[in-house]
Amino acid sequence: xxxxxSLLRLEGxxxxxxxxxxxxxxxxxxxxxxxxxxxxxxxxxxxxxLRCINLLEPLDAGRIFLRGEEIGRRVDVNAVRRxxxxxxxxxxxxPHMRVLRNVTLAPxxxxxxxxxxxxxxxxxxxxxxxxxxKRDEYPDRxxxxxxxxxxxxxxxxxxxxxxxxxxxxxxLDPELVAEVLNVIRELAERGxxxxxxxxxxxxARDTADRVCFLDGGRILEQGPPEEIFTRPREPRTQQFLERxxxxxxx
Amino acid sequence: MSVDAETGPGNRGSRILGDLSGARDVGxxxxxxIVFLAIIVFAIVNSAGWxxxxxxFFDRRIFGDSFPExxxxxxxxxxxxxxxxxxILVVAxxxxxxxxxxxxxxxxxxxxxxxxxxxxxxxxxILVIYILGFGAPALQLSGVPRSPFFWGVTALVLVYSAYxxxxxxxxxxxxxxxxxxxxxxxxxSRAKTLRFVIVPxxxxxxxxxxxxxFIGLQKDSALVALIGxxxxxxxxxIDVAATFNYxxxxxxxxxxxxxxxxxxxLTDWLVARDRRRQSAGVAx
Numbered sequence: 021x022x023x024x025x026s027l028l029r030l031e032g033x034x035x036x037x038x039x040x041x042x043x044x045x046x047x048x049x050x051x052x053x054x055x056x057x058x059x060x061x062x063x064x065x066x067x068x069x070l071r072c073i074n075l076l077e078p079l080d081a082g083r084i085f086l087r088g089e090e091i092g093r094r095v096d097v098n099a100v101r102r103x104x105x106x107x108x109x110x111x112x113x114x115p116h117m118r119v120l121r122n123v124t125l126a127p128x129x130x131x132x133x134x135x136x137x138x139x140x141x142x143x144x145x146x147x148x149x150x151x152x153x154k155r156d157e158y159p160d161r162x163x164x165x166x167x168x169x170x171x172x173x174x175x176x177x178x179x180x181x182x183x184x185x186x187x188x189x190x191x192l193d194p195e196l197v198a199e200v201l202n203v204i205r206e207l208a209e210r211g212x213x214x215x216x217x218x219x220x221x222x223x224a225r226d227t228a229d230r231v232c233f234l235d236g237g238r239i240l241e242q243g244p245p246e247e248i249f250t251r252p253r254e255p256r257t258q259q260f261l262e263r264x265x266x267x268x269x270x
Numbered sequence: 271m272s273v274d275a276e277t278g279p280g281n282r283g284s285r286i287l288g289d290l291s292g293a294r295d296v297g298x299x300x301x302x303x304i305v306f307l308a309i310i311v312f313a314i315v316n317s318a319g320w321x322x323x324x325x326x327f328f329d330r331r332i333f334g335d336s337f338p339e340x341x342x343x344x345x346x347x348x349x350x351x352x353x354x355x356x357x358i359l360v361v362a363x364x365x366x367x368x369x370x371x372x373x374x375x376x377x378x379x380x381x382x383x384x385x386x387x388x389x390x391x392x393x394x395x396i397l398v399i400y401i402l403g404f405g406a407p408a409l410q411l412s413g414v415p416r417s418p419f420f421w422g423v424t425a426l427v428l429v430y431s432a433y434x435x436x437x438x439x440x441x442x443x444x445x446x447x448x449x450x451x452x453x454x455x456x457x458x459s460r461a462k463t464l465r466f467v468i469v470p471x472x473x474x475x476x477x478x479x480x481x482x483x484f485i486g487l488q489k490d491s492a493l494v495a496l497i498g499x500x501x502x503x504x505x506x507x508i509d510v511a512a513t514f515n516y517x518x519x520x521x522x523x524x525x526x527x528x529x530x531x532x533x534x535x536l537t538d539w540l541v542a543r544d545r546r547r548q549s550a551g552v553a554x
Contacts, residue, residue: 071451074455076451076454076455097454098454098457098458098459099457101454101455101456101457102457105455105456106455108448108451108452110448112448112449112451112452113452114449114452114453114467114471115471116470116471116474125453125456125458125466125467126456126457126458129458129462129466130456130457130458130462158547174456175455175456178456178457
């Protein structure tokens with residue numbers, strides 16, 4: 021076992037789409053209750069990395085360990101996904117189901133919980149995130165921020181050990197970003213282990229325990245946020261942050 | 271989320287006859303329709319052959335005599351397509367799902383599904399009915415009915431399942447891959463993802479073309495007459511032969527139309543209801 025007590029461990033992940041090599045050897049350790057933010061330009065591999073961890077994309081090479089147990093190959097992918105939640109940029113709620121059913125579908129159909137039990141838990145979660153009055157609505161009637169909060173609740177309803185957040189605020193109108201970030205902050209405060217791909221640099225600086233800068237399919241530099249954002253070592257990181265500052269996003 | 275006035279209820283598609291607002295519009299529509307129909311009726315009634323046609327096709331007495339018989343025989347059409355429709359819904363979905371199976375191991379199933387749809391969309395329905403109706407009973411398979419009714423329904427199921435499978439497939443493919451990713455990411459198996467997430471959305475989207483195919487099926491139930499069963503069309507043929515008058519055909523035509531109208535309105539209503547339920551900007 022090569023886990024060293026970490027919750028998630030990635031060793032040399034590689035992934036290509038056709039001729040394009042998106043991940044070129046990613047190593048990462050994520051400890052229990054740790055919040056890791058992935059930053060980097062579009063196309064640097066952040067989303068692909070998260071999708072690989074959730075086994076939504078098959079790996080070309082490398083190994084993934086969850087609590088010391090290898091999950092990359094020849095395992096029950098559904099069993100892994102029960103333990104690792106993911107939230108997408110575009111929400112991806114099920115439009116033909118009401119909010120409550122969106123949240124209870126997996127607990128009833130995957131975990132085998134009774135409808136009543138799943139609904140009670142879902143209602144409690146929706147209530148906690150200020151969505152109690154939306155439980156009987158269809159997703160299309162909610163604002164983007166509400167939809168994304170429902171998507172987070174839907175993932176949480178499976179009681180995951182690890183949450184992956186893939187640019188969850190990028191599709192939102194600016195005034196709706198804060199409500200979603202507040203939800204993530206609350207999860208962080210409650211000790212949820214998270215790997216977050218984000219363009220929200222001030223959020224990463226406030227919330228992350230560690231920031232990883234991805235460039236060209238590798239983690240080029242990582243460290244505590246104050247170090248990465250104020251004293252980046254790598255010239256590529258410096259360039260990236262300068263562009264971000266110039267764009268007024270830090 | 272922005273509210274688009276165009277997608278609100280009562281606008282697009284939710285009114286069968288288009289958007290008529292206000293008494294003045296309704297008045298114009300009614301007047302225009304009456305004038306239009308009057309011109310057509312006038313043209314037909316004043317044509318040179320009208321007296322003969324009226325006698326041959328619109329004889330009130332013969333209509334009254336043959337209508338009950340034709341209507342009774344029409345119940346057989348209703349039985350044929352009701353049974354066929356239920357079976358088609360299931361068989362076609364199975365074929366569409368087979369065709370969407372991933373991976374090289376399952377290639378034979380995909381091939382089978384493709385071959386099936388090509389074959390039964392390619393052969394004229396009337397030929398399938400003949401071949402099955404006369405060929406299959408001759409095989410003398412034990413435990414399989416030999417009645418022409420059974421084989422007529424089977425032929426319609428085979429032909430229409432090929433069409434409906436393609437309709438389902440279009441619906442399944444129209445559901446964005448991110449929906450599958452979301453369902454799989456929650457730990458749902460591929461089968462459960464299909465069952466709870468993909469197929470329900472796909473079916474909603476294909477209800478109009480699917481019911482359109484069913485209207486075609488209802489009409490084609492008349493073809494089963496060719497291998498024996500006396501349904502409405504065959505009954506009207508018998509009546510025509512007995513009276514030397516074509517009016518019984520008109521009675522049959524009327525019955526088919528009367529059955530199609532409710533189905534078409536049901537389609538409109540289902541589409542409108544779905545749009546209303548899911549559209550943004552309603553009772554926020």
